[in-house]
Amino acid sequence: MPLLPDRLIAGPVELLRWREKFVDDLLAATVASYAELHEWMPWASTIPTKAALREVVDAGYASFEADQEWQYLFREVETGEVVGGGGLHKRVGPDGLEIGYWVRSDRTGCGYATAGAGALTDAAFRSLPKLQFLEITMDKANHASAQIPRKLGFRLDREVSRDIVTPGHTGRGLVWMLNRSTWESSRLI
Numbered sequence: 777m778p779l780l781p782d783r784l785i786a787g788p789v790e791l792l793r794w795r796e797k798f799v800d801d802l803l804a805a806t807v808a809s810y811a812e813l814h815e816w817m818p819w820a821s822t823i824p825t826k827a828a829l830r831e832v833v834d835a836g837y838a839s840f841e842a843d844q845e846w847q848y849l850f851r852e853v854e855t856g857e858v859v860g861g862g863g864l865h866k867r868v869g870p871d872g873l874e875i876g877y878w879v880r881s882d883r884t885g886c887g888y889a890t891a892g893a894g895a896l897t898d899a900a901f902r903s904l905p906k907l908q909f910l911e912i913t914m915d916k917a918n919h920a921s922a923q924i925p926r927k928l929g930f931r932l933d934r935e936v937s938r939d940i941v942t943p944g945h946t947g948r949g950l951v952w953m954l955n956r957s958t959w960e961s962s963r964l965i
């Protein structure tokens with residue numbers, strides 16, 4: 777059984793593990809948000825076809841099963857619609873994970889990214905006892921994205937040079953961090 781739960785509760789949204797039955801809804805949300813995703817997300821260099829997205833979702837399902845990475849969609853509780861996604865990725869060394877997220881363009885500004893990333897934060901530290909820290913990275917010009925770690929108690933750790941791989945990228949990234957000890961203290965308040 778995977779280490780992370782299939783479903784996370786996050787207030788106005790719930791996070792559901794990627795499954796093939798969600799491909800149509802994920803595709804619709806991606807197409808509806810394409811301009812914004814294309815600006816910032818390397819995986820959105822082109823609009824995916826249904827077949828290509830199904831392959832990505834199938835691979836994500838297998839990675840979740842193998843505890844390699846954990847990808848979820850965000851489902852709006854009120855309507856049942858797919859309104860974004862987020863996941864935990866092994867890109868930052870053996871003791872850490874990186875959180876990624878996106879929100880459907882007609883639902884931004886509702887707190888969904890903050891709610892989803894917050895649920896991923898709690899689930900990661902609870903479910904993975906060896907996890908020492910989480911990171912969230914965004915381009916320096918992605919001001920909306922930078923609000924999310926700030927609101928969740930992450931601290932800005934460093935500014936880094938990185939490749940320009942989307943139209944919005946400036947070559948400068950911000951890396952925000954949350955340590956287990958800080959997360960544990962925040963649970964006690």
Ligand SMILES: CC(C)(COP(=O)(O)OP(=O)(O)OC[C@H]1O[C@@H](n2cnc3c(N)ncnc32)[C@H](O)[C@@H]1OP(=O)(O)O)[C@@H](O)C(=O)NCCC(=O)NCCS
Nearest residue numbers: 816877878879884885886887888889890914919920921923
């Ligand atoms: C970035 C993104 C995930 C934010 O999603 P969201 O659901 O709107 O985020 P939230 O509502 O939880 O919080 C957004 C915050 O940014 C603020 N914000 C929005 N646009 C902003 C801007 N241009 N400058 C500064 N702050 C901004 C909002 O006011 C809000 O803060 P507040 O709650 O203090 O008012 C969404 O816009 C998105 O998917 N963008 C495209 C993909 C992307 O950039 N993903 C992240 C890659 S690192």
